[in-house]
Amino acid sequence: xxxxxxxxxxxxxxxxxxxxxxxxxxxxxxxxxxxxxxxxxxxxxxxxxxxxxxxxxxxxxxxxxxxxxxxxxxxxxxxxxxxxxxxxxxxxxxxxxxxxxxxxxxxxxxxxxxxxxxxxxxxxxxxxxxxxxxxxxxxxxxxxxxxxxxxxxxxxxxxxxxxxxxxxxxxxxxxxxxxxxxxxxxxxxxxxxxxxxxxxxxxxxxxxxxxxxxxxxxxxxxxxxxxxxxxxxxxxxxxxxxxxxxxxxxxxxxxxxxxxxxxxxxxxxxxxxxxxxxxxxxxxxxxxxxxxxxxxxxxxxxxxxxxxxxxxxxxxxxxxxxxxxxxxxxxxxx
Amino acid sequence: xxxxxxxxxxxxxxxxxxxxxxxxxxxxxxxxxxxxxxxxxxxxxxxxxxxxxxxxxxxxxxxxxxxxxxxxxxxxxxxxxxxxxxxxxxxxxxxxxxxxxxxxxxxxxxxxxxxxxxxxxxxxxxxxxxxxxxxxxxxxxxxxxxxxxxxxxxxxxxxxxxxxxxxxxxxxxxxxxxxxxxxxxxxxxxxxxxxxxxxxxxxxxxxxxxxxxxxxxxxxxxxxxxxxxxxxxxxxxxxxxxxxxxxxxxxxxxxxxxxxxxxxxxxxxxxxxxxxxxxxxxxxxxxxxxxxxxxxxxxxxxxxxxxxxxxxxxxxxxxxxxxxxxxxxxxxxxxxxxxxxxxxxxxxxxxxxxxxxxxxxxxxxxxxxxxxxxxxxxxxxxxxxxxxxxxxxxxxxxxxxxxxxxxxx
Numbered sequence: 001x002x003x004x005x006x007x008x009x010x011x012x013x014x015x016x017x018x019x020x021x022x023x024x025x026x027x028x029x030x031x032x033x034x035x036x037x038x039x040x041x042x043x044x045x046x047x048x049x050x051x052x053x054x055x056x057x058x059x060x061x062x063x064x065x066x067x068x069x070x071x072x073x074x075x076x077x078x079x080x081x082x083x084x085x086x087x088x089x090x091x092x093x094x095x096x097x098x099x100x101x102x103x104x105x106x107x108x109x110x111x112x113x114x115x116x117x118x119x120x121x122x123x124x125x126x127x128x129x130x131x132x133x134x135x136x137x138x139x140x141x142x143x144x145x146x147x148x149x150x151x152x153x154x155x156x157x158x159x160x161x162x163x164x165x166x167x168x169x170x171x172x173x174x175x176x177x178x179x180x181x182x183x184x185x186x187x188x189x190x191x192x193x194x195x196x197x198x199x200x201x202x203x204x205x206x207x208x209x210x211x212x213x214x215x216x217x218x219x220x221x222x223x224x225x226x227x228x229x230x231x232x233x234x235x236x237x238x239x240x241x242x243x244x245x246x247x248x249x250x251x252x253x254x255x256x257x258x259x260x261x262x263x264x265x266x267x268x269x270x271x272x273x274x275x276x277x278x279x280x281x282x283x284x285x286x287x288x289x290x291x292x293x294x295x296x297x298x299x300x301x302x303x304x305x306x307x308x309x310x311x312x313x314x315x316x317x318x319x320x321x322x323x324x325x326x327x328x329x330x331x332x333x334x
Numbered sequence: 335x336x337x338x339x340x341x342x343x344x345x346x347x348x349x350x351x352x353x354x355x356x357x358x359x360x361x362x363x364x365x366x367x368x369x370x371x372x373x374x375x376x377x378x379x380x381x382x383x384x385x386x387x388x389x390x391x392x393x394x395x396x397x398x399x400x401x402x403x404x405x406x407x408x409x410x411x412x413x414x415x416x417x418x419x420x421x422x423x424x425x426x427x428x429x430x431x432x433x434x435x436x437x438x439x440x441x442x443x444x445x446x447x448x449x450x451x452x453x454x455x456x457x458x459x460x461x462x463x464x465x466x467x468x469x470x471x472x473x474x475x476x477x478x479x480x481x482x483x484x485x486x487x488x489x490x491x492x493x494x495x496x497x498x499x500x501x502x503x504x505x506x507x508x509x510x511x512x513x514x515x516x517x518x519x520x521x522x523x524x525x526x527x528x529x530x531x532x533x534x535x536x537x538x539x540x541x542x543x544x545x546x547x548x549x550x551x552x553x554x555x556x557x558x559x560x561x562x563x564x565x566x567x568x569x570x571x572x573x574x575x576x577x578x579x580x581x582x583x584x585x586x587x588x589x590x591x592x593x594x595x596x597x598x599x600x601x602x603x604x605x606x607x608x609x610x611x612x613x614x615x616x617x618x619x620x621x622x623x624x625x626x627x628x629x630x631x632x633x634x635x636x637x638x639x640x641x642x643x644x645x646x647x648x649x650x651x652x653x654x655x656x657x658x659x660x661x662x663x664x665x666x667x668x669x670x671x672x673x674x675x676x677x678x679x680x681x682x683x684x685x686x687x688x689x690x691x692x693x694x695x696x697x698x699x700x701x702x703x704x705x706x707x708x709x710x711x712x713x714x715x716x717x718x719x720x721x722x723x724x725x726x727x728x729x730x731x732x733x734x735x736x737x738x739x740x741x742x743x
Contacts, residue, residue, distance in 0.1 A: 025390045025391065025461045025536075026390055026535070026536040028458050028459075028460055028461060029415050029416060029458065030411055030457060031410065031411030031412050031415055031456070031457045031509070032411040033508050041439055041441075041510060043442075043489075044488070044489075045491070048488060048489075048491070050487045051488070073480075074480070116441045116445075118445065118476075142488070144412060144445075144476045144481075145442065145445030145446045145448065145476055145487075145489065146446065146476050146478065146481035146482065146487075147480055147481055147482060148476050148482045148486065148488045149488050152342070170576075310577065
């Protein structure tokens with residue numbers, strides 16, 4: 001009896017061991033801990049950036065083709081929405097879209113940050129246009145995770161301008177803030193000072209902090225020309241520049257500086273003397289003014305988008321405006 | 335050890351003329367070899383089974399039932415849990431509702447579900463079940479005006495939607511991607527399934543094959559080499575058995591002479607010489623075990639005398655190098671050598687000439703080498719000492735018994 005029990009036990013043990021030795025799938029795997037660099041992955045891959053940009057530019061180009069601003073708010077935002085809406089209005093009047101509205105589909109470079117929060121910003125620098133206009137700096141923003149990227153601003157880079165270097169998009173750059181320290185000036189200070197320089201020209205106390213650039217030269221020339229004309233009629237003209245400091249876009253370059261894109265609104269008030277009427281100063285203003293009745297005073301609102309490179313504090317360099325865009329968005333007779 | 339020794343000794347006592355297998359060989363071939371053979375067969379059978387019907391499956395499918403949620407998020411690393419490529423299928427309870435699966439980075443997914451409850455897929459609880467847990471995303475819901483549809487977000491690396499059910503193929507090589515499922519409605523139910531095809535499955539067969547191979551080798555060895563008596567194994571290496579036999583015979587003869595000399599004379603020199611010989615014999619004792627088997631019982635003194643039987647001529651005949659310790663030079667021995675002791679050579683020469691050998695005394699060849707080393711490293715030449723003792727005893731016997739005090743010692 002005991003022998004039989006022993007045999008049964010031995011047989012059971014053998015079967016158990018055999019079962020244990022066979023039909024094994026191995027140990028259930030555990031999720032591998034994510035690599036430490038997962039949190040600092042770029043917000044977009046280059047493919048995603050290309051898809052996003054193409055979708056936006058398709059809608060943008062369609063609006064040019066249709067000369068319609070309908071639905072543009074889903075792809076454009078910020079100053080770009082105002083600028084493009086104005087251009088469509090002008091184009092409807094003139095019959096042709098401003099060539100400056102052209103945005104090449106190809107890019108030279110994209111700057112994608114690794115920041116986790118929102119809003120997020122992506123810079124893309126296009127090639128030159130087919131008619132050899134200068135390259136565009138496109139600024140896309142994503143305000144919340146439930147929204148998509150939109151084209152916030154387009155800046156035409158000044159010819160011959162050298163942009164700072166950025167980390168390649170597969171590694172990702174870092175977004176800065178309007179209060180970044182360690183620079184010649186914080187981005188907000190730089191924008192405010194540049195607005196002062198645009199308004200006062202060489203008379204600005206900050207003029208020496210900024211290298212000369214095409215926008216300053218253009219505005220100085222324009223202001224002098226208009227001023228001379230107004231003075232002949234005993235009229236006056238004044239243009240005030242107001243930076244929009246809460247929407248400054250900042251991207252840190254690999255050399256420690258910041259590439260800042262900011263909106264600076266300008267209000268240009270021209271008062272004709274001697275009982276004359278103040279008329280629009282350009283075709284665009286004329287188109288925007290339309291059939292309005294001119295008075296002695298004309299108020300024109302411009303949207304300026306400027307791109308400034310702010311070097312590190314210890315570089316001893318000036319702040320450089322690397323590109324700008326300027327478009328009248330409203331003209332009214334006061 | 336003792337058992338093995340017993341077996342060896344028993345074999346040794348068996349007549350050399352016996353041709354049948356020894357008991358040792360019977361045990362090795364009748365018991366040990368079959369045991370190894372059975373283990374080898376068992377290992378190989380288990381190996382074959384593990385390589386065939388028990389082979390781990392390459393297709394792994396794990397499911398989870400999820401209820402009462404709109405969003406399902408896989409933890410980082412879950413998509414690549416079994417293999418880099420995974421097929422993720424979601425079957426919603428309501429076929430009329432669009433179900434979407436997006437793949438993106440964890441921070442983007444976290445941003446999308448911010449402020450919303452969701453179900454985490456944390457891994458596999460076993461090979462067929464996904465483990466899940468409920469969680470609530472931090473922050474506030476960022477849903478607002480101008481939001482895009484789930485499928486239209488720029489953030490997703492890929493996104494796919496279907497009515498009621500959807501399946502996507504995802505590649506996640508570095509645990510950087512997670513999947514976000516939008517069931518299309520709050521408090522929805524769904525069946526989530528993940529399917530991997532393992533590129534490499536664990537090989538449980540190879541260890542069995544390896545163990546089986548070892549057992550086969552052991553079985554063969556047990557039936558052949560291990561079944562042989564140690565003497566036979568070692569004799570195969572011996573080259574000159576006859577010379578070794580003569581040497582061994584001479585050893586025993588001289589040993590007897592030395593013992594007789596020591597007992598008969600009983601001088602201080604005899605006692606000291608015997609002691610010295612015993613010390614000299616103690617070092618190579620381990621290797622002399624088989625010599626005892628071949629030559630019969632011998633006292634330590636006799637063993638020392640064995641080595642003493644070797645003459646310088648014999649040593650010169652061997653190929654082994656002589657080891658001379660100049661620091662252990664014994665002037666007494668030198669004096670004895672100078673006084674002349676031809677008797678030491680005689681017994682060895684006589685026995686060698688008589689050709690008295692012991693067939694089967696296989697270690698004799700190696701013993702001669704041992705003796706050379708032993709003789710060369712002893713304090714005095716043993717044959718010279720033995721001859722001296724013999725002559726001294728003879729002289730003492732002839733002399734008067736007046737030296738009784740020395741004899742007593």
